[in-house]
Amino acid sequence: MEKKFVGQEYMAATNGKGLHQQSKGHRILSRLTMISSTAVTIVSVMIVAFCVFFHLNQVNGPSMMTTLNATGKDTDSALTCTLGEPAVGDIVIMKFYIQNNFHVNFLNAANGDQNALNNLHQYEYNHVKIYQNYNQQMAANKLQTLKKERYVESDKNGNYELIIKRLIGKPGDKISMHNVGDKYYLYLNGEPLDESYLDPVVAEHNAPNFKRLWYILNGDEQADLHDWVTTNVDDLLSYNPDQTTGASAYQLTVPENYYFVLGDNRGSADSTWPHSWDSSAFGPLPISSYTSRCVDILPNETTMAEYLWDKFIYYVCFGWAWQK
Numbered sequence: 001m002e003k004k005f006v007g008q009e010y011m012a013a014t015n016g017k018g019l020h021q022q023s024k025g026h027r028i029l030s031r032l033t034m035i036s037s038t039a040v041t042i043v044s045v046m047i048v049a050f051c052v053f054f055h056l057n058q059v060n061g062p063s064m065m066t067t068l069n070a071t072g073k074d075t076d077s078a079l080t081c082t083l084g085e086p087a088v089g090d091i092v093i094m095k096f097y098i099q100n101n102f103h104v105n106f107l108n109a110a111n112g113d114q115n116a117l118n119n120l121h122q123y124e125y126n127h128v129k130i131y132q133n134y135n136q137q138m139a140a141n142k143l144q145t146l147k148k149e150r151y152v153e154s155d156k157n158g159n160y161e162l163i164i165k166r167l168i169g170k171p172g173d174k175i176s177m178h179n180v181g182d183k184y185y186l187y188l189n190g191e192p193l194d195e196s197y198l199d200p201v202v203a204e205h206n207a208p209n210f211k212r213l214w215y216i217l218n219g220d221e222q223a224d225l226h227d228w229v230t231t232n233v234d235d236l237l238s239y240n241p242d243q244t245t246g247a248s249a250y251q252l253t254v255p256e257n258y259y260f261v262l263g264d265n266r267g268s269a270d271s272t273w274p275h276s277w278d279s280s281a282f283g284p285l286p287i288s289s290y291t292s293r294c295v296d297i298l299p300n301e302t303t304m305a306e307y308l309w310d311k312f313i314y315y316v317c318f319g320w321a322w323q324k
Contacts, residue, residue, distance in 0.1 A: 053082050063263035063276035066199040080292035090167050091294035095160040109139035169260035176251040184210035207267035213280040217248035228283035258284035
């Protein structure tokens with residue numbers, strides 16, 4: 001019997017094609033498998049990352065109109081990202097806690113706390129002392145009224161409400177105002193703040209929110225500091241070095257670890273249009289309550305699937321045209 005070498009046996013088994021010819025097909029198949037596996041892995045990682053860092057928040061209330069609409073079927077949603085630090089002018093999502101003792105007393109009194117009920121027998125509102133004997137049911141009724149006005153009480157369980165506003169000032173920023181005729185304009189660090197995002201139809205410069213902040217920056221008796229989360233309001237106000245006509249008497253310095261936020265809907269001149277409840281009413285908010293910033297707006301109840309498909313079609317199918 002003729003003895004065959006190993007190489008001869010292999011050539012016979014491969015019909016004489018040899019190692020090189022047979023492995024070529026295997027290499028192509030292996031590369032295709034590796035490419036498809038890599039693509040699936042990348043897409044999977046992107047989907048997971050998107051779900052972790054991006055969130056869809058439906059807008060409730062008129063405080064950001066008309067940038068973000070919240071009117072029935074025209075309700076917008078804000079696509080927000082938790083990555084990165086927000087810049088002045090960004091739309092941000094914040095957790096809102098009421099730290100005002102006045103509202104916490106109503107919360108505790110509604111739960112039967114006698115000390116809180118005693119505290120409610122006499123309280124000061126807008127610099128006026130009010131005397132009233134509250135019982136538990138009355139406190140609960142008042143609490144429901146406050147909640148309808150979008151007040152949320154801070155309790156041991158950390159209850160909060162998510163609010164969406166425009167970031168106006170970061171720690172150390174100095175906020176002042178100018179009064180030109182009957183209109184008010186915001187200044188940031190001595191320079192006019194570009195608020196081209198405001199719609200003049202619902203955000204006239206003599207609207208309630210502007211006036212509310214103007215009173216604060218001028219130490220006016222009409223300034224309502226009752227709801228301010230930041231209790232040391234006087235420590236935030238300092239003499240305004242800007243002595244041009246119409247400048248506010250004081251400037252407000254945003255404290256460390258706080259953001260100053262306003263809604264785009266500053267109201268209407270005659271106060272008939274519902275306006276934003278923001279830092280002009282409750283003061284700066286802690287940075288710790290910041291959750292994310294808005295990176296895009298999904299109009300008219302657009303679903304996330306529809307949004308992602310539209311983006312895919314645009315960038316993959318039409319992106320080349322944009323580059324040209």
